[in-house]
Amino acid sequence: MNVLRTYLIRGFLFSAVFFCGSKISAQSKNTLSYFLEKAKANSPVLNDYNNQVISNRIDSLKLKASYGFIVTGEGNAGYSPNIKGWGYDNALTNGQSLFAGVRVAKEFISRNNLNTRLEGLHASIAQVLAQKNISIQTLNKQITDQYIATYASQQRYNLSEEIIHLLNQEDIVLKKLTQAAVFKQTDYLTFKVTLQQNELTLEQQKADWQNNYSLLKYLSGIVDDTFEFLEKPTFTETLNPVSFDKSIYNEAFQADSLKLSNDAKIIEYNYKPKITAFSDSGYQSSFATTPYKNFGMSAGIGVTIPIYDGHQKKMLLQQNQLLLETRKKYLEQTQRQYQQQILQINNQFGQYNKMINTANQQITYAKTLVEANAKQLPTGDVKMVDFILSINNLLSLKGNIIQYNTTLFNLKNQLQYLIIQ
16 A cells, blocks of 8 residues: 555656646736847847858958968960961961979968958958847837737737626626516517627637747747737836947947948058069970970069059049948937937826826726625616626726736837837
């Protein structure tokens, strides 16, 4: 018996742990953070940015390699026939030739020049990362917007269920009283029509909730046809947005400015003299005399000095400066919009909090009235029209609170993920 009892206890504990674990796992899929993580993991845009960063790092390696020693294998053979004096001059073509060898070349570049070009690629990486951060913030806001919409439709669905539960309780009492001829049949039919209308509304709100839920999964890249109740969306305790100097928009401007400044330096370096050294070794012969001795090598050096190209350097630098000034103007406008949006959202916070407090006070009276009417309805002290009106008033107030809370959620979402178009 003791052994059997031990096995039963172990089995019960295992089942309890398994059930709790399954419940926790299921609950984790109903949170805002779950959908945010899924959306980021499935986003092709963010994957594109990651690949761009990797590609730019590869470009850095390619740039270093391009200024190292370049070794190529070369070969060419030619034959120029000359028949009875007709053909290319043999003094120029040797009639026939063969070359096969290895060529080594290297362009000499100063360390500052190379570092400047590498910094340009690093600046490109900073630009990509800045755009990635903006995309992450945009994606987070989009997913949170849809999560809030889904949660709001879920709340409206729950409210309809609550009202129908109340009406169903009354229906049991009123049906018995009507059958006993204590309650008017016309009043009961009026009540029944109201109940059926609310049941139809419940089905409509269920469809709306499921449609919003499906769209949430669609935006998050989730393939799933199950519908479970979402948890209340949560935000950071202190919704104080960072100053503009530390925002993603200022970071993007700094990255762009650094890239443009670096581009100006590269333009300067492009107009400096270039030195290239080369060497080759192999076999080259016209087969005219002693072809077996025509193995050899050569070496040389080349210098390129820019002299005049129609002042293109000056024009390139002017274009670069114009781009920098344009970015600065965009930054100033974005900063003004950033600060104005914060002021506007904070002002709306106060307004909607007041509206919620007022609505909550009204709900207390509306609930009391519905309960009182429900007690007096069977006795005929309250008309059916007044009872239905009191329920509609309660429904309207609760619906308003759902809408006000939804607006507050949206305002918090805007403040947490400030997006400047």
